[in-house]
Amino acid sequence: MELYKTNQLKIYNSLSKSKEIFKPILEGHVGMYVCGPTVYSNVHLGNVRTFMSFDLVFRYLKHLGYKVRYVRNITDAGHLTDDGTEDKIATKARLEKIEPMEVVQRYSLDFHNILQKLNNIPPSIEPTATGHIIDQIEIIKTILNKGLAYVVNGSVYFDVLKYNETEHYGILSGRKIEDSIQNTRDLDGQSEKKNPQDFALWKKAEESHIMRWPSPWSDGFPGWHLECTAMSTKYLGKTFDIHGGGMDLKFPHHECEIAQSKACNNVNPVHYWMHANMLTLNGQKMSKSTGNYILPNEIFTGENKLMKKAFSPSALRFFMMQAHYRSILDFSNDALEASEKGFLKLMEAVNQLENITANKTSSIDINSWKQKCYEAMDDDFNSPVLIAQLFEAVKYINLLKLGDDTLNEEDLKDFKITIKTFVFDILGLQNETSDDNSSKISGVVALLITMRNEARANKNWALSDKIRDELLAIGIQLKDGKDGTTFIIN
């Protein structure tokens, strides 16, 4: 039987601002849409956090037995620069004197490469904005027909004030339109809009603009907010279960998506809105535009002023999983270093699982422990609490090894499977110590351990310590226990 039938998953819904019991539209199936990156530069660590958060969601939903269709777009057109006049991709292409599609290709590859290193499972569908221009044009036509958009000089704008007469623009972000009217700054280049709150569904392209597509209104390109509505509707339907994204997209991006869907399809598109919180650096939001950011590769190589050393992708992933996805997390070398130590301790314990043998009776209540692991994840994907439970398991493993605790065959099997499931399948961590050469290394180290033990038997401490210390220097740590000497590779 699928786990979702017995587990009661609760999700914090940004729309209702409360935790709700998760009930999909179609039993056993989940439709999930997450706003992907705009591929005009390398993804930074802050971008990555959001995608890792939803990777955890994806993994857990699948573990619970749901059939999940996970759609995450690539924004390769339509995302305007600060002044609201030019497409970000086109700007980058102009600056680097290359084709826009070269920009898209380069940074899409970077994006996929980084996420793969961090062991993210690829989405079921990864559509691009430029591949769905036709769908976007159709939506614009419908919204125009309903009188909720207007055409000016070949551009089409959504009429927010008109929409707000019958609907609530601000339902997600908790804003009142009156406030935003009073507080909106006047921006250059937006004078053709009726009201500053109106947003572009279609932008007419200037003569010099390279990225352009024909439409009934002008040769131009689609607005940023529209692509997500077009693609989510196309692949998940007019209403679907989960829509995710970074907290900073709540307004205006997600608010606009709701407005577009309601205007076009007369329905609220999303049942559960999930927002991942920001990753900060030096207490400030990581952001490309301010220069306050770090790239994942700089962490893997250690090549950044902020880094004292290199960290593995799994150590980084573990660091992120130690914080709840809705909390702000501050990044620093020291915080990562502390996480790495914990991560290695966990991995070492997982490696020791195979050395544990079954007993006649069990002194640990494995079922109750396992239950706590599920309760943590069922409570809005609480990975930090899950990890606390996994450290409980580390303690158990060490005590089992010492023989101070025992497990019968059935419990031991369950224990092993549960740990591995949570560590590898759900948290998505990887055991980086085991590689192709590990068996050879094991053989060599075993030989050195034998030589060292001979030296120790002869009380030749100088030699035994030399073997131990020099192995440690190259990252192999010996540990003398009651049952002989074991080692770990750091």
Add this chain to the structure above:
RNA sequence: GGCGUCGUGGCCGAGUGGCUAGGCUGGGCUCUGCAAAAGCUCCUACAGCGGUUCGAAUCCGCUCGUCGCCUCCA
């Protein structure tokens, strides 16, 4: 200025109206040739001020501060 968020021990970071989060760091003990590891153990908490309550870090109010959004942003 508006809206929202958060404020936990040396650091990171969970959580709940009364019962140990966890990790890292530091101290002690056991084990050990020494060390490491492991086990046991100890220390430093819930921004401030009021209120509700038998009891609040947990609920309410105010103050201060943080961060985010309000403009492209994961």
